[in-house]
Amino acid sequence: MDNFTHKGTEKVTQSSNSSTGIRPAVRVIAGHPSADGAGVKIHRVAGFQSADFSPFLMVDEIRSENPDDYIAGFPPHPHRGIETLTYMLNGEFEHRDHLGNRGAIAQGGAQWMRAGRGIIHSEMPSQSRDATGMHGFQLWINMAAKDKMSKPGWRDIQPEQVREVALDDHGSLIRMIAGQWQVHGNPESAPLLDAAAEASVADVRLVAGAEVNLPLPADHSVLVYIYRGALDTGRGAVSRGNLVLFGGGESLKLRAPEDAPEQGTGMLVLHGKPLNEPVVHYGPFVMNTREQIEQAVRDYNNGTLAE
Missing domain, CATH: 2.60.120.10 (Jelly Rolls)
Known part of the structure; x- marks a missing residue:
């Protein structure tokens, strides 16, 4: 017990x-305290190397009434090889990506993103500093090897659609x-x-x-x-x-x-x-081999990740 x-x-x-x-x-x-993006304070449970987690990779929780803990958000950054699902209990977040997608969700809404072969996006609070805090989650979901280089995608799910x-x-x-x-x-x-x-x-x-x-x-x-x-x-x-x-x-x-x-x-x-399947994780990239990770880093550095 x-x-x-x-x-x-x-x-x-x-x-x-x-x-x-x-x-x-x-x-x-x-879970344990951590930080990501531009210093956003999060509570994280990671399971990249746990077969029991698969296909899930990580659960991040943002929960604070202090805007200094989250207001800087997650400026533009890349991903490859995963999907993310963001779900909000309180507060507002806006997604923008290199494909031209843009959308905000508030209490009870969710956003889904497929990184596939590569996406560059930002996730920024769209509420004022005097709002009543923020509480939400982001899940990382692994993609099968055959799908990791597929076309990226995104959609939002408004509260009334849930x-x-x-x-x-x-x-x-x-x-x-x-x-x-x-x-x-x-x-x-x-x-x-x-x-x-x-x-x-x-x-x-x-x-x-x-x-x-x-x-x-x-x-x-x-x-x-x-x-x-x-x-x-x-x-x-x-x-x-x-x-x-x-x-x-x-x-x-x-x-x-x-x-x-x-x-x-x-x-x-x-x-x-x-x-x-094997999981190799480095920062925002999740692939099956070290060579694939190194290729993702090269693609991002030379500007071809999101082509």
Whole structure:
């Protein structure tokens, strides 16, 4: 049980749920403070070399009421070989890229970007310094080797486009941002269906004591990042800022502790098909070999990355 209250390095646990088809919580990975872009303060969980993460690579959370922590944003920078998904709970961000795409999202909205063979973009706060803080996430999703040099792309998903379904009569809900889900026995499609590796992302919010069981593909990896309250795993509570990796099974059971705060538990639920391919990561580039990374750096330096 102590494994699930530990807030340092990852811990491995055992569970008897696997025989019932319910995925056991097998590992907790603590997030850590970091910075990116022009000094933006973030809380990061990275899993570039973890097969359990695949196809996901990283979860970044921006959460601050101090504009000095985020106002400088992420000026123009390159990417190759990944997709990103940005989702906002509070605050506003604007995307611009070399393809001419431009769009802003606010509370409840999301943005998807496919770097493919190369994209240069910026992500900048579009709110004033006196706004009521910022809270959002960016996920890095790996691309299969055969797709890494594909055409880049981008789209935004406004809050009203996100599919939202009540989970009970007390305020629990699921907001489906990407991929395929099944809720109350009904198949549900999120607005974003063309993410890499069948990657699916949802925002699940549970009131204190609430429980939900989500059927998920048995061959998918499943990760849950807690951004509010705590998740009751049955073997202890995992607090905000940590990520839980789940083992094999046919469904995912999520439960908010009885003593959860008034706002309950909030979490990002991620599932996707593992790629089972080598991962070589250097800064904004994620490829399969060191030679491909070196080529990406050369392409960026000589101005051909985004051609």
